[in-house]
Every structure is written in C-alpha cells, then in structure tokens.
Amino acid sequence: MSALSALPFLKPVHLRSPRSSPGGQRRHTLPASEFRCLSPEDAISVFEIEREAFISVSGDCPLHLDEIRHFLNLCPELSLGWFEEGRLVAFIIGSLWDQDRLSQEALTLHKPQGTVVHIHVLAVHRTFRQQGKGSILMWRYLQYLRCLPFARRALLMCEDFLVPFYQKCGFEALGPCEVTVGDLAFIEMQHPVRGHAFMRRNSGC
Secondary structure, three states: OOOOOOOOOHHOOOOOOOOOOOOOOEEEOOOOEEEOOHHHHHHHHHHHHHHHHHHHOOOOOOOOHHHHHHHHHHOHHHHEEEEEEEEEEEEEEEEEOOOOOOOHHHHHHOOOOEEEEEEEEEEEEEOOOOOOOOHHHHHHHHHHHHHOOOOOOOEEEHHHHHHHHHHOOOEEEEEOOOOOOEEOOOEEEEEEEHHHHHHHHHOOO
C-alpha cells in the first residue's frame, strides 16, 4: 500500500450511487470527487486554470507552464488536485525550501533537504469558485503535509487582499515578503506543520 492510499483524506469521495444500465448491471463511473497528487500529465489543465484565475487579476501567473512541469517532475508529492468526475477543478502546487523566509530563488527552486513547504499557487476553476473549494482543498493539503515526516512549516506569499482568506485557513502573517514580481509586493504567511510521529499517535497516519 502506498503512503498516499493510507491517508483517508486523499481517498475518493463517492457522492453518488453507481449508475445502472438498462439491463440492471452497474457500469463504471468516475468518482464524483477525488483528491490526489498531480503528475506532469496534469500540467496543461493546471496552467489553464491558473492562467484564467490570475492574469485577469494581476496580469501574470505565479507559475508558467514550464515551471509547473518542473515542479510536478521534481516534487509531485507536494501537489494536490481536486477532481470532479475526472476533471481538475482546483489545485495546489508546492516545493521544499530550506530557509526561514522566502527569497527570490524560492520561486523556481526545490530544496530536497528542506523542511519548509513553499506553497506556490492555489487556484480554483472559474465554474467552481465561491463554493468554498479553495478552503477545503487547503485544509486537506495541510492535513496531508502533517503526515509527511520532513514537513515542519508551510510558507506562502500573497497580495494584501488575500490575507484574510489565508488567515481563515490558519495562516499567520509574517510581514512584507522580500520577493517581488514586477510592481507586485506580497505579504509572507506561515502555518505550522506537525511532524509525522505526532500524527501517527493522534490520527492513524
């Protein structure tokens, strides 16, 4: 059994009964709702959602297509996608970082020996916004990180208007981030992540 299949919050959630054919036999249907780590094959779907979500707001994307492929090849285990009947509707992409605060290098580097999970991007497909999916996905992602033995903290940077959203997800603001993208400035936020041993004692991971 893989580590991921042992985590109950990454298992498919079946919200509907399987459909029946006219002859009364059940036919295969995709899970109504499924959470899983992303793969490089998901990169185009990821980029399409991200591009629509961010370009209209900030004029640029946190990750371009080649960078998405880069991280999904290096550290797919630090990503999480929400699929509805096989269609990607929301995702998070992260990588490892080895310093207390984010720097410009954190935008493109994955530090395999790091203990800080840098959350690069969270995005929801436009059809599924205003339904609480971003908050649910972040909660599941943080639960997942708590079962990774190397993860100690999660860091992200966001614009001012997103600070209340991430505070509701349990993040605290650390102050201005030293990273800039063009004219954009960001607030850096963190969330503690408990270690593997604690979760094994308390949640069956």
